[in-house]
Amino acid sequence: MNLLVLDRITRRFGGLTAVNNVSFTVAEGQVVGLIGPNGAGKTTVFNLITGNYRPDEGSVILEERFLNGLAPHRIVQLGIARTFQTIRLFQNMSVIENVLAGCHCRMRTGIFGSLLHTPGQRREEREQLNRALAELAFVGLQESGQQLAKNLSYGNQRLLEIARALATSPKLLILDEPAGGMNEQETQQLIALIVRLRARGLTILLIEHDMKLVMKACDRLVVIEYGSKIAEGTPEEIQRDPRVIAAYLGTDNDDSKN
Amino acid sequence: MEQFFQQLTNGLAVGGIYALIALGYTMVYGVLRLINFAHGDLFTIGAYLGLTLLTSLALTDYLSGFLGVGLLALMVMGLVSIIGILLERIAYRPLRESHRLSAVVSALGASIFFQNAIMLIYGAKYYVYPQDLLPNTPIFILGMPIPLMRILILLSSILMMVALYLFVQKTRIGTAIRATAIDQDAARLMGIDVNRVIMIVFCIGPALGGAAGMMVGIYYGQINFTMGWIYGLKAFTAAILGGIGNIPGAMLGGLLLGVIESLSSAYISMAWKDAIAFFVLILILIVRPTGLLGERVAEKI
Amino acid sequence: MKVPGSVPVVLFSALILAAPLVLDHYWLDVLNSIGLYTILGLSLNIILGHAGMFNMGHAAFYAIGAYTTAILNTQYGVPVLWTLPLSGLAAALFAVIVARPIIHLRGDYLLIVTIGMVEIVRIALINDVFGITGGANGIFGISRPELFGFKLRQPQHFYYFIWLFVGITVVLFTLLENSRFGRALNYLREDDVAAEGSGINTAAYKLAAFALGAGWAGMAGTIFASKMTIISPESFSFWESVLLFMIVILGGAGNIAGVILGAFLVIGLPEVFRDLSTARMLFYGLAMMFMMIYRTQGILPPQPRVYRLDRVGENP
Numbered sequence: 001m002n003l004l005v006l007d008r009i010t011r012r013f014g015g016l017t018a019v020n021n022v023s024f025t026v027a028e029g030q031v032v033g034l035i036g037p038n039g040a041g042k043t044t045v046f047n048l049i050t051g052n053y054r055p056d057e058g059s060v061i062l063e064e065r066f067l068n069g070l071a072p073h074r075i076v077q078l079g080i081a082r083t084f085q086t087i088r089l090f091q092n093m094s095v096i097e098n099v100l101a102g103c104h105c106r107m108r109t110g111i112f113g114s115l116l117h118t119p120g121q122r123r124e125e126r127e128q129l130n131r132a133l134a135e136l137a138f139v140g141l142q143e144s145g146q147q148l149a150k151n152l153s154y155g156n157q158r159l160l161e162i163a164r165a166l167a168t169s170p171k172l173l174i175l176d177e178p179a180g181g182m183n184e185q186e187t188q189q190l191i192a193l194i195v196r197l198r199a200r201g202l203t204i205l206l207i208e209h210d211m212k213l214v215m216k217a218c219d220r221l222v223v224i225e226y227g228s229k230i231a232e233g234t235p236e237e238i239q240r241d242p243r244v245i246a247a248y249l250g251t252d253n254d255d256s257k258n
Numbered sequence: 259m260e261q262f263f264q265q266l267t268n269g270l271a272v273g274g275i276y277a278l279i280a281l282g283y284t285m286v287y288g289v290l291r292l293i294n295f296a297h298g299d300l301f302t303i304g305a306y307l308g309l310t311l312l313t314s315l316a317l318t319d320y321l322s323g324f325l326g327v328g329l330l331a332l333m334v335m336g337l338v339s340i341i342g343i344l345l346e347r348i349a350y351r352p353l354r355e356s357h358r359l360s361a362v363v364s365a366l367g368a369s370i371f372f373q374n375a376i377m378l379i380y381g382a383k384y385y386v387y388p389q390d391l392l393p394n395t396p397i398f399i400l401g402m403p404i405p406l407m408r409i410l411i412l413l414s415s416i417l418m419m420v421a422l423y424l425f426v427q428k429t430r431i432g433t434a435i436r437a438t439a440i441d442q443d444a445a446r447l448m449g450i451d452v453n454r455v456i457m458i459v460f461c462i463g464p465a466l467g468g469a470a471g472m473m474v475g476i477y478y479g480q481i482n483f484t485m486g487w488i489y490g491l492k493a494f495t496a497a498i499l500g501g502i503g504n505i506p507g508a509m510l511g512g513l514l515l516g517v518i519e520s521l522s523s524a525y526i527s528m529a530w531k532d533a534i535a536f537f538v539l540i541l542i543l544i545v546r547p548t549g550l551l552g553e554r555v556a557e558k559i
Numbered sequence: 560m561k562v563p564g565s566v567p568v569v570l571f572s573a574l575i576l577a578a579p580l581v582l583d584h585y586w587l588d589v590l591n592s593i594g595l596y597t598i599l600g601l602s603l604n605i606i607l608g609h610a611g612m613f614n615m616g617h618a619a620f621y622a623i624g625a626y627t628t629a630i631l632n633t634q635y636g637v638p639v640l641w642t643l644p645l646s647g648l649a650a651a652l653f654a655v656i657v658a659r660p661i662i663h664l665r666g667d668y669l670l671i672v673t674i675g676m677v678e679i680v681r682i683a684l685i686n687d688v689f690g691i692t693g694g695a696n697g698i699f700g701i702s703r704p705e706l707f708g709f710k711l712r713q714p715q716h717f718y719y720f721i722w723l724f725v726g727i728t729v730v731l732f733t734l735l736e737n738s739r740f741g742r743a744l745n746y747l748r749e750d751d752v753a754a755e756g757s758g759i760n761t762a763a764y765k766l767a768a769f770a771l772g773a774g775w776a777g778m779a780g781t782i783f784a785s786k787m788t789i790i791s792p793e794s795f796s797f798w799e800s801v802l803l804f805m806i807v808i809l810g811g812a813g814n815i816a817g818v819i820l821g822a823f824l825v826i827g828l829p830e831v832f833r834d835l836s837t838a839r840m841l842f843y844g845l846a847m848m849f850m851m852i853y854r855t856q857g858i859l860p861p862q863p864r865v866y867r868l869d870r871v872g873e874n875p
Contacts, residue, residue, distance in 0.1 A: 050756065076758030088753035090746055096866050101746050105758030107739050111767065114738035115731050121738065129866060145868040168758050293667050352852045359613060360851040362667055363808060367847025370801065374841040487797075491678075494671065533682045536675040543672050544660045 003028045003172055003203045004080075009048055009058035018044045020227040021058070026172070031194060031204045033218035035238075037247055041227040042207045043085050046176055049205075050082050051075040062172070077105050081170035083161040085177050085207070091150035095141060098149050098160055099132040102167025135163045139193060155186035162193070173197065175206040179213050191217050215239070223247070260402050265524045266517060267399075271408040271477070273516020274415030278470040279493035280500070280508040281422060282463030288439035288503040289459050291358070295365035296345055297467055298490015299372035304338045304468025305481040306376060309385055327392060327476070334472050335465035342464030343457055369486075376483040384482045387475040411473050418466060419509045426505055435459060439503060488532060492519075495539040501552020510550060567816075575722055579715045586830075587714040591786070593826045594721035595779060600806040600818040601728050602775035607804070608812035608861070609741065610768040611748025613666050615800045616673030619680040620650040620773035622795035624780025626684065629698040629790055630691055639704040639785040643778055650777025651770040658769040662762055677797050684792040697791025704785050717786050724782065728775065729815055736815070737864060744768055745813075802826075805843060809850055811857030820859055 004026040011019040018041045026032045034042050047053045049060055051072040060067040067075055081102070090098050107128055113121035136142050139159040144152060149160060158178055165173055179187050187210060194217045197204060208214050214221065214235065221238045223231040225247040231238055238244055279301050286294045311333055349368045353361045392410065396403035426432035437445040438455045446452050474489070475481050496515040500507025515535060523531040542549065578590060599621060606614045624646035631637040631645065661672050687694035704711045704720065711717055735741050743764050746754040755761045784790050806825045811817020829839045850857065 052752075052756075071760070071762075072755045073758050073760045076756065081758075082756055084753070084756070088750050088756070090749040090753065093745060093749060094863055094866075096868060097742060097745075097864065100742060101754065101757045101759065104739060104743060104746075109739045111735075111740050111771070114740035115735050117734050117738070125739070133868060146865070148863070164757060293671070349848050349852075356851070356855065358666055360855050362613070362670065363804075364848045364851040366801070366804075367844045367849075367851070369844070370840055370847065371844030374838070374844060378838060378841065491674070498671075529686050530682065533679050536679050536682075539675050540661070540672055540679075543664060543668055547664065547668060 001028050002026070003063060004049070004205070005059075005061040006045070006049070007059045007061065009045070009055040009060060011044055011048055011053055011056050018227050019048065019055075022224065022227070022229050023058075024222045024229060024232060026203060026205050028171075028203050029198065029201065030219045031198055031206070031217055033214045033221045033235075034205065034207045034224060035209070035214060035221055036224035036230075038209075040224045042224050043176055044227075045224065046082065046174055046205075046207065049075075049174060050080060073105065076168050076170075079169075079171035080174060081165035081168045081172070082174040083158070083165055083176055083178060085180065087154075087157050087161060089149040089157055089160060089164075091148070093149060094145065095147050095149055095152065095160055096129075096132055096136065096145040099135055099163050099167045100128065102135070102164040103128040103132055106167075106169055132163075132167055135166045138166065138196070139163045140189070154181045155183070158182065158190075159193070166197075170202065172203045172205065175204065175208075177207055177209065179208055179210045187213055261524065262521075263400070263402050264404070265520045267404050267408055267412070269517035269520030270513060271411045271415075271516070272520060273496075273513035274412045274419075275470045275473055275477075275512075276489070276493045276496045276516050277419060277509045277512025278415050278466045278473075279489060280496040280512045281419070281505065282467045283494050283497040284500070284502055284505060284508040285435070285459045285463045287497070288505075289435065289442070289456055290350065290354075290361075292350065292361050293365065293494070294350075294463075295362070295490070296349070296368040296372055297463065298486035298488075298493070299369050299376070300338055300342055300345070300464040300486075301467040301471040301474075301489055301493075302376060302481070302483060302486035303341060303372065304334050304464075304471030305475045305485070306380060306385070306471075306483075307337055307468070308334045308472035308475055309387055309481065312388065324392065331469050331472055334468045338468030338471075339461040339465040342460040345464075346456060346460040369490075373483060373486060380483060382483065384480045386480050389479060392476065407477055411477055414473070415470075418469065422462065422466070423505060423509075431455075431458060491539075492535040495535045495542075498539060498547075498549055499542050501549030504549065504552045507549055507551035514550075572726075579718055584714050587718055589827065589830045591714060591717050591721055593822050594718075594725050595783060595786075596803070596806060596826050597725050597819050597822040598721075598728055598779045598782075599776055599803050600810070600822050601725075601732055601815065602772045602779065603803050603807050604772075604812065604815070604818050605732070605735075605744070605775070606768050606772040607807050608814070608818070609736070609744040609748065610765060611744075612765060612768065613670035614673045614769075614772075615670055615797070615804055616675075616677035616680075617772070617776060617803050618795045618797070618799035619677040620654055620776040621780045621783070621799070622677075622680055622684065622792075623650040623653050623773075624777025625784040625790050625795070626692060626698070626780070627777070628781040628784045629701050632701050632784075633698055634691070639702055639781065640706065643781045646781040647774040647778040650780065651774035654769040654773030655766055658766055662765045662769075674797060674800075677795070677800050681792050681796055684795070693791075695792060697789060699789040701784050701788045701790070703788070711785075717782075721782060724778075729819075732815060740764075740767075742864075801843075805847060807857075809846060809857055811859035811861065813861035814857070814859045817857050817859035817861075821857070824858075 002025045006022060006024055008021050008023050009019060010017065010021055022045060034045065036042055044053065048055050051067065051070050054069055062078060062080060065078065090101065107124055109121045109124055133142065133145065136145060139162055141156060141159055141163060144156070149157065152160060162175070162178065179190055182190060191213055194204060218235055221233065221235055222229060223238060223244050230243050230247060231241045279297065282297045283294060286292060308330060311330060345368060349364045350361060353364055392407065394405055394407050397406050397409055426435060434450045434455050435458065437448065437450055438452055442452055492515060493512065496511035497508045499515060500511030515538065518538065519531060519534050522534050579587060603614065603617045606612050627646040627649040628639060628642040631642045632639055657676055661669060664672065684692045685695045711720055743759050746759055747761055747764055751761045802825060806821035807818055809824065810821020
């Protein structure tokens with residue numbers, strides 16, 4: 001069944017149409033990749049899904065619920081979690097606290113519980129701490145709990161962002177260039193992580209430029225160029241699609257990654 | 259009708275003064291993205307220096323008349339711009355790479371320092387400018403007597419603003435300033451000496467502020483060490499009103515604020531005069547933070 | 560859970576308790592001032608230190624609280640202690656109403672608006688808005704607090720009252736720091752886009768921080784009003800806000816001990832060096848510039864929270 005449906009979404013900034021009439025669906029349990037040249041509008045599509053921008057036209061639908069106009073935190077509560085293209089961690093806070101940020105929306109303690117440390121509050125803190133630790137272990141960072149986020153390696157910071165997103169108990173995980181800045185080995189580990197995430201029952205939508213990762217990890221691809229969708233299909237189909245090849249010729253592909 | 263016209267011209271004159279001070283804020287914000295809280299105190303320093311130069315150097319005898327006042331203004335502007343450059347070097351340059359809040363707090367610290375330094379040096383009382391520096395005969399416009407002083411103030415402000423505008427638009431240095439304001443790193447890569455540009459901005463802005471200080475002394479006759487605070491905040495409001503970072507905006511905002519303030523205090527209430535500027539400020543920040551002529555810098559997510 | 564180092568805490572508490580036995584009325588009153596500013600500093604710390612919102616208008620909340628007490632007490636005869644929660648509520652309500660439209664503003668713009676706010680409040684008080692504020696002369700004749708028939712009159716009485724309040728504040732706010740709410744404020748401060756993207760309702764928490772900080776400052780206003788029995792608009796100017804701002808920033812934003820230290824330094828030091836007090840503000844200005852260049856976090860930077868991470872695998 002379709003978890004996420006984008007129906008003819010359009011977004012303009014002044015005179016520029018960044019996203020133009022884009023439609024696609026993400027079925028439950030799939031890993032879908034959003035690819036295209038730099039500046040094509042992929043991150044803008046993500047921002048439209050997560051509520052950071054509001055579509056000028058069209059709709060974003062999660063499990064038959066319209067997301068247009070909802071605040072980003074509400075969309076997270078409804079089950080969509082994201083990572084950012086430029087890493088946005090809480091750099092001066094510890095690794096475990098970063099993950100706890102994700103737990104926040106699944107907790108209920110309010111200001112009075114927080115001021116008075118009621119038994120309910122303390123129990124919830126313990127439970128969520130354990131949950132956060134579990135997510136850290138899932139991405140492989142269980143040893144780093146007390147470190148400051150800014151002291152992690154770049155690759156580990158990306159993993160931490162994923163752990164934080166997982167802590168929100170999402171149905172749909174949106175990853176914006178998760179392999180950005182990763183070396184060969186880290187990228188392989190990331191691919192394995194994506195496989196584990198899928199085995200967990202998560203649905204994943206990702207933006208990536210690393211073609212090896214995309215071909216290996218994704219069930220389907222959606223190709224965006226200049227704000228419009230130009231192709232959609234399995235990785236093999238997309239690889240052979242002449243329009244896609246034309247769009248990529250002479251642009252950003254890093255030879256060493258292919 | 260006459261009352262209205264008098265208030266209008268008064269508002270324009272005061273607005274011209276606000277505009278001169280506002281230009282200092284807007285230019286510094288444009289290149290450094292910093293609100294120079296100490297700018298209002300540079301304006302105050304200008305007022306005090308003008309008086310000091312006049313009286314203690316016994317220049318009053320030699321310096322009456324338009325030429326004399328003009329020379330005085332140039333001296334004041336020169337001195338205040340030196341202080342401006344020192345301010346930048348000591349309080350802001352070390353914080354260029356730091357978090358924005360640090361620079362703001364440092365600016366506040368500088369402002370507190372200046373204001374209290376003035377108080378310690380000069381004392382807390384009001385000082386009076388000599389009244390007979392310039393002739394104050396009324397000029398008749400449309401059959402209504404407008405004080406010459408008012409017209410002079412307005413004209414000199416406009417003159418300085420036009421000069422600045424031409425400077426920024428037409429000269430190479432002006433272009434360098436605009437480039438630095440748009441993107442400091444790119445400007446540096448293009449070979450622009452960013453430190454020099456910032457130094458020039460801290461020359462021009464404070465100079466205009468200092469000139470404004472002297473004008474206030476001459477127009478209103480009295481100065482006080484706290485005037486930087488209230489003028490500074492109003493000028494800042496003017497800069498925001500026009501669009502912070504936007505030079506024509508600061509000019510427009512200043513004139514507009516002066517007129518709004520003058521008309522409101524005449525027709526609504528005198529007691530709330532100072533609060534008008536705050537209301538305008540808050541209103542603008544809520545309704546249209548980019549100001550009348552400004553553009554927002556969008557945050558990339 | 561982070562527990563402040565126990566030895567310094569016990570030592571400090573002992574000194575505080577012992578002070579009235581050794582100090583004369585003058586110095587006791589200085590400590591009263593320090594205590595009051597500590598409460599105010601801690602309340603501002605919630606907004607500025609934890610949530611990272613540049614608030615230079617905090618004196619406005621202090622004023623609302625003080626005037627609420629003054630008006631309720633002198634006009635309607637409400638006993639001072641009963642006005643304590645009411646003042647807090649009034650200040651909190653005011654904060655929410657004022658903050659609501661401006662909460663999304665970026666740092667330095669928010670700063671400017673808060674300055675505008677405190678000045679408007681002061682001008683409104685001077686202009687006797689609604690006819691109840693007594694204008695520039697303020698309100699006099701506020702009664703002293705009465706606890707079970709015992710009237711607080713002497714500096715020593717107020718001393719224990721104020722420092723008891725400080726103690727309660729420190730305990731509650733320490734608990735708050737180590738909770739979901741406290742963390743949420745910190746996430747806000749670090750990166751509010753990331754916080755929102757992690758599922759935190761940033762707008763609601765920003766308002767909550769303002770409401771809590773304002774409410775506490777309002778209650779401090781009650782204490783102030785009943786101690787001085789006279790209040791006037793001058794006590795609540797922008798410069799009061801600057802003092803509070805400095806207490807938090809210089810002492811250590813986000814750190815309770817830092818704020819207490821800040822209060823002692825900013826309020827206490829000038830009393831010790833009374834000859835320099837006219838140049839006091841001058842030194843503050845220099846101190847601010849100095850601190851920002853050489854030690855931005857303040858004297859006592861915030862301590863990262865420590866969690867017990869050795870319980871992996873243990874089922875809750």
